[in-house]
Amino acid sequence: MTVQAAPSATVEANFDGLPGLTHNYAGLSWGNVASGSNARAASNPREAARQGVTKMRRLLELGYVQGILPPHERPHVPTLRRLGFTGTDRQILEQGWKQAPSLMLSLLSASPMWTANAATVSPSADTADGRVHFTPANLSAMLHRSIEHEVTGRTLRATFGDERYFAHHPALPCNEHFGDEGAANHTRLCPDFAGSGFGGAGVEVFVYGRSVLDRAAPKPQTYPARQTLEASQAIARLHGLDPARVVFVQQNPAMIDAGVFHNDVISVGSGSVLFTYENAFVDHDRVLEDLNARLGGALQVVQVPAMAVPVPDMVRSYLFNSQLLAHPDGGMRLILPVEAQETDTVRDFLGSAVGPSQPIREAVFLDLRQSMRNGGGPACLRLRVVLTPDQRAAVNPGSLMTPAKLDRLEQWIDRHYRDRLDVDGLQDPALLDECRTALDELTGLLGLGSVYDFQRE
Structure with a gap:
């Protein structure tokens, strides 16, 4: 039987990103093995979005508070205008495909679906002013993601608009020094989770790939380390966090070179539980002791x-790109992609490590293959936001899901999404109008107002 979260409890809500109408496999994310290996394959945007809704519906059934963050407008014509393309929207798209096709692929990416990268969020129990703080990630390492933060910021302000409870910061300066990838490199542990649940003061863990100023620190040799220590330190200051309750940890550069482009591909924490791969961090044992x-x-x-699950199996299965959620009996529940169940070594490990007497009581597997082929599992698709009862009541009501709202969302998807998209389909000028029509209707369904550029012209 489903046990719904008590309205009087402080909860960790999950705000999922919805795959957009231009969901495609362009292989844009250098260092993301799944993204590169599926480059140029045909995608199914409708199926991707429906899989996302099924995930949200399953979490609702399990009793969790589930919200949604909408897709972004794509192709992103405002960026093309900033880069010197002129004329009508259709003329600009024609020029873009003729003169800069690789740029067009970047501006068609549906990557905002992965809301683990949308922002870093600090709960009110951790911040100096007692409000929930949001800082959108600048995602400066990748062109296709670096254009997201302005609309992401508007969406977050529309979703969490009450200034009594929520504080919003602009993205950090978009440069190499302050490379910020959001909550994919941030987690929160609760010392008194058994007593106060998510409501007590937490320990916020920021995982970075490199330090700009510390030239002696180890660095990956093949793939980029996207998150900087300096960005993480800036966010901790902006959010008014107690330095005694903040930990900065460097990710093992050898793991980045193995395809672990974000920390949420190699570890996940919640409550008092940390689920991690061995040697995930530099000076790993000392980090755990600290x-x-x-x-x-x-x-x-x-x-x-690694003896139980070799690194390639860990990366391919996205074992750690999973959601670690509070179980009703006081332990944790793990939400995993079906690829983890289909990988022999991973399935065997979970069989021995998950159970009623273990910190992780239960494993639940979900089919998110459309997202997984682009390198995003269950954890990539959600932004965690801890909310007190008053804060929960102050969230834009249209953004919090119910079974009936998910029914309407599926109907919206079936009306607007294509069931196949390849390179030829991406060049169809009608795709822009389809996207704008759908998103205009969606913001009405969610009650978000005008968050997109085309709605503000």
Whole structure:
């Protein structure tokens, strides 16, 4: 039987991104093995969006608070105008495909669906002013993602608009020094989770790939380290976090070179549980000792050894790109992609490490193949926001999902989404009008107002 989250409880809500109408496989994300290996394959945007809705519906059934963040406008004509293309929208698209086809692929990406990269969020129990703080990620490492933060910021302000409860910061300066990838490199642990749940003061863990100023620090040799220490430090200051409750940890550069482009591909934490791969961090054992000390000895580590799950299996299955959610009996529930169940070593490890007497009580597998082929699993698709009862009541009501709202969302998807999209389809000038018509209707369904550029002209 479903047990719904009590309205009087502080909860960790999940705000999922919805795959957009231009969901495609362009292989844009250097360092993301799945993205590169599926480049140029035909996609199914309708199926991708329906899989996202099915995921949200399943979490609702399990009793979690589920919200949504909408897709972005694509292709992004405002960026083309900034880059010197002129004329009507259709003329601009024609010029773009003739003169800069690789640029067009970047401006058609549906990557905002992965809302783990949308922002870094600090709950009110951790911040100096007692409000929930949001900083949109600048995503400066990749062109196709660096154009997201302005619309993401508008969407977050429309979703969490009450200034009594929510504080919004602009994205950090978009440059190499302050490369910020959002919550994909951030997690929060709760020392007193057994007593106060998500409502107590937490320990915020920022994982970075490189330091701009520390030239002696180890660096990956093949793939880029996207998150900088300097960006993480800036966000901690902006959010008014207590330095005693903040930990900065460097990701193991060898793992980045193995395809672990964000920390949420190699570890995930919630409550007092940290689910991690061995040697995920530089000076890994010391990091675990430090975290345990800051949690007053309450840290529960579920560590996967490389002997049990080799690195290629870990990366391919997206074992750690999973949602770690509070289980009704006090432990944790793990939401995984079906690829994890289909990988022999991963399935065997989970069979021995998950159970009623373990920190992780249960594993639930979901089919998110359309997203997975582009390198995004369950954790990529959600932004975690801890909300007190008053804050939950102040969220834009249209953004919080119910079964009936998900029914309407599926009907909207079936009206507007294509069931096949390849390179030829991406060049169809009608795609822009289809996208704008659909998004204009969606913002009405969600009650968000005018968040897109085309709605503000």
